[in-house]
Amino acid sequence: MLRIKNLCYKYPDGHEALKGINFSIKPQEKIALVGANGSGKSTLLLHIAGALKIQTGEIFFEGTPASPEELIKKTGLIFQDPDDQILMPSVLEDVAFSLIARGMKKSQALEKSLRLLESLGIEKLASRPPHKLSGGEKRMVSFAGVLAADPEVLLLDEPTAGLDPKARRRVINFLRDSKHTILLATHDLDMSLDVCSRAVILNQGRTACEGSLPDLFQNEKILEVNGLELPLRFACRD
Ligand SMILES: Nc1ncnc2c1ncn2[C@@H]1O[C@H](COP(=O)(O)OP(=O)(O)O)[C@@H](O)[C@H]1O
Ligand SMILES: [Mg+2]
Numbered sequence: 001m002l003r004i005k006n007l008c009y010k011y012p013d014g015h016e017a018l019k020g021i022n023f024s025i026k027p028q029e030k031i032a033l034v035g036a037n038g039s040g041k042s043t044l045l046l047h048i049a050g051a052l053k054i055q056t057g058e059i060f061f062e063g064t065p066a067s068p069e070e071l072i073k074k075t076g077l078i079f080q081d082p083d084d085q086i087l088m089p090s091v092l093e094d095v096a097f098s099l100i101a102r103g104m105k106k107s108q109a110l111e112k113s114l115r116l117l118e119s120l121g122i123e124k125l126a127s128r129p130p131h132k133l134s135g136g137e138k139r140m141v142s143f144a145g146v147l148a149a150d151p152e153v154l155l156l157d158e159p160t161a162g163l164d165p166k167a168r169r170r171v172i173n174f175l176r177d178s179k180h181t182i183l184l185a186t187h188d189l190d191m192s193l194d195v196c197s198r199a200v201i202l203n204q205g206r207t208a209c210e211g212s213l214p215d216l217f218q219n220e221k222i223l224e225v226n227g228l229e230l231p232l233r234f235a236c237r238d
Pocket of ligand 2: 041042043080157
C-alpha cells in the first residue's frame with residue numbers, strides 16, 4: 001500500500017534527520033516504528049502525512065509516487081502534542097470539524113462524532129472546552145478528531161505518552177481492533193506487541209532493522225545496538 005524508498009531529509013539548519021529510509025506497509029498491516037529519541041520517527045511520519053516536502057527519495061501509494069496532496073488525503077496523523085491538533089470551542093465540535101469541512105451536514109457530523117467519542121469511551125467530554133482538559137483527555141480528543149476523517153492510513157506519534165493506564169489500555173484496544181492500516185511511532189514496546197505484527201527500527205535516520213513481532217522485540221542484542229530495551233513482559237522473566 002505504501003512504500004518508502006531511500007527517503008532522506010535535511011532540516012533548514014542543516015541537520016540531517018533522515019539518511020535513508022526504506023520499508024513498505026501492506027494494506028491493513030500494523031507496524032510499530034521504534035527507535036531512540038532523535039532517530040527520525042516524527043520526521044518520517046510528517047513526510048508520510050504529506051506535511052514535509054520530500055527532498056530525496058520517494059513515497060509510493062499503491063505503486064505510484066504520491067504527491068503531498070494525495071498523502072494528506074489518504075493519511076491521518078495524530079501529533080505528539082495534542083495542542084497542535086485541537087481547534088474548536090467544544091470537544092464534539094472539534095471532532096466534527098473535519099467532517100463539516102468535507103461537506104457533511106452539521107447534524108450528521110455531530111452525530112457521527114458523538115458515536116466516535118462513545119467508541120473511545122470519552123463521550124462525557126463532548127461539551128467540554130478542549131483547552132481545559134487534562135493532557136491525557138486532550139490526546140484522546142485529538143485521536144477522535146483524526147479518526148473522524150476516516151483516513152486509510154493512521155499515523156500515530158507517541159499516542160500513549162502521558163496517558164493514565166486506563167486511557168492507555170483504551171487506546172491499545174482501539175488500535176488493536178481497528179481495521180486501519182497503522183504506523184505507530186512509540187517508545188512503548190509493550191503497546192507495540194499488543195497492536196502490531198511487525199516493527200521497523202530507526203537508528204540515526206536510517207532503517208536499521210525490521211522484523212515480525214514478537215520475535216524482533218525478544219532479541220536483546222538488536223534492541224541494545226539501537227538504543228532500545230526489552231519490553232517489560234520479556235524483561236521480567238526468570
Ligand atoms: N525543526 C527541526 N529543525 C532541526 N532539526 C530538527 C527539527 N526537528 C527535529 N530535528 C532533529 O532531527 C532529528 C530527528 O528528530 P525526530 O524526527 O523528532 O526524531 P524522533 O521522533 O525519533 O525523536 C533529531 O536529531 C532532531 O533534533
Ligand atoms: Mg518524535
